[in-house]
Amino acid sequence: MPKSKSAYSIPTKKQKPDTYIFVVWVDNEAGVLARVVGLFSGRGYNIESLAVAEVDAVKNISRITIVTTGTPQVIDQIRLQLTKLVPVHKVAEFKREDKGVIFKEMALFKVVGKRNKIEKCLNACKKFNPVILDETKTSAVIQITALRREIDKMNKKLKPLGLISTSRTGAVAMTRGAKIFN
């Protein structure tokens, strides 16, 4: 190994990163999303998707769902750093593979083409609760809800069938059963 000239140590052992979903309850106030997102970018954490909206208008609470990747140590840090932010009330996190949690994304597909192609698209989407939101003789807007990778797959599959535009949300999450996040 060449002699290091750095005043800092050299990174060594790397653990394997995993995908985690964070759910964060925050005061719905100006700048709160910037604080959360700034924490991720400032500390070099990754954001794969992000969904945020107010969930309680009376208490003025928004719920942010963030999909991220990191080693267990990094995930711990993300949770602890998020908890330190003043407008943050509660933080929950779980692994993507967690069976106890539902994890969904929504996508809108605009397909332009002949009727039979649009039919084929709808057929392909059958597993993912397709809803036709708009329809003309030569186009359709199809809504599906599915997992991220399923939407990725559909996106590829529909391209040759006339898909010209995709719009998708970040993932949102909810626990199964009567339980809620801690």
Place this chain on the structure above:
Amino acid sequence: MPKLLTGAEIVFKCLEDQKVEHIFGYPGGAVLPIYDELKNHPSIKHILVRHEQGAGHAAEGYARSSGKPGVVLVTSGPGATNVVTALTDAYMDSVPLVCISGQVPTHLIGTDAFQECDTTGITRPCTKHNWLVKDINDLSKVMHEAFRVATTGRPGPVLIDIPKDVQFAKAKYKKPNKEKKLNGKSHNKFSQDQIDELVKLLSKAKKPIIYSGGGVINSGPKASQALREFVELTGFPITSTLQGLGAYPGDDNQFLGMLGMHGTYEANNAMHDCDLLINIGARFDDRITGKIDEFSPNSTKVHIDIDPSSINKIIKVDLAIVGDVTNVISKINKTISKRKNGHSKSNKSSIAKWWEQIGKWREKDSLNFVNSDESIKPQHAVQRLYELTKNKDTYVTTEVGQHQMWAAQHYKFNKPNRWMTSGGLGTMGYGLPAAVGVQIAHPEKLVIDIAGEASVLMTMQEMSTAVQYNLPIKIFILNNQYMGMVRQWQELLHEKNYSESYSEALPDFMKMAEAYGCKGIKADSPAELDDKIREMIDYDGPVIFDCHVDPNENCFPMIPSGKPHNQMILGPNDQEENKIKGKGKALV
């Protein structure tokens, strides 16, 4: 109907209710209403600095030496951007600051108005929290909340951005809320079980070490008291980080000196070889740990910290106790005292061998240096300064670089809050304005800034502040004409390519002192050093002391980059020995 107050009046009402006595600031267009109100509040004294960065560092010095939050008042735009370095510095070193900045009127926000900047955006990553107050009715609540956030948990800086129209607008004033809304952020939830577990570890340890940090200082003087009892009860050796110096007496036999990159041989070797490591209020900074994989490889690690995010951030620990250091250590002491019988007998004898080993490391005398009759060695200068001021309850600030490390190594602190240095951010130019703030908090005490000539030039303008308020701060410059630490790294790691680290055109510090209206003293030879230092101490007023030192001196011992604690480079005596034996520089 209660009286309506203007925003500016509310600001001062809040400051009065928060018992603020001093604010450090610089006026400008967007804070003029607040400055206009200043005259009506005689209990609050404003210290006019010469640059907003100086205001921030002065407030840091004030806060760190007094335990009270420092308050800064600046204008919008450049006023706010100038204070960013100080805010970041305070964030890294956990110093409670409340910064109030003016902002352009609300209707002009976002229009690129004159002296407008996105202050809350810029300062978001370098404050614990910040607020843009757009509604006058929120102002008193936000002001009180700001003081609470800055001073509770792990302390840190906060910023309140107040648009000019809000400073003019009127509202009712609300007193601070007595009940504390913690928002799930109370960090004092440790249990007796954890304490018991720790006490069990203490009694089993054969090679223990206590590693204490700035958290002990931040927790208040009681924490230092508790720490001293703890060390006495256990008989364990203790080492300290740069920020923790003074929490435990520097001249005590159980104290191994500072650890880390420029720590002592005994402290670093003890950290490496120990079987129980107790971190109290420190954060495993990279200047401390060296190579992570080989950091204290065989020890059980305990971490006591008020900030849960400090735990397991860098080093995985076996037992974490989240809480205020004062509470945790007092609890530990009580628990130990209760069981004293079994413990004090067995343990002190079982660590006798460990102390023997530490004694052997100590014999290396790793802080040694080759003194000279011709030129002043910087280490010698600090040692003389220490000897001549140690009986005076002296407050010391520093800039950043070699002089800072020499000060940490050779100046021994016996009380907390006497040592103010920029550790986390490493801000050159910190020491002089910090000394201003310390002197404001302690007008009767001796305050010395141990400085380097390069650092001190970064904030030299604050001498003018010191002269204006007749603050008798002593700027003790170890002048080696180099950015010494840069030069040292270049010598050791970049084949002596001293790229841009030599200052070609230094000012004449004697004339500079004269120009500022303070006293200048110059020392060139070791023979005159003591007399000159005495002259500095005896002078009632600010002094710039230009101490010409050997420009080629390096700061040893040193852990080279990427090396563990037990592979230090020692000083010239040792290097000489090793050359003869052909062992090379790095000692294993």
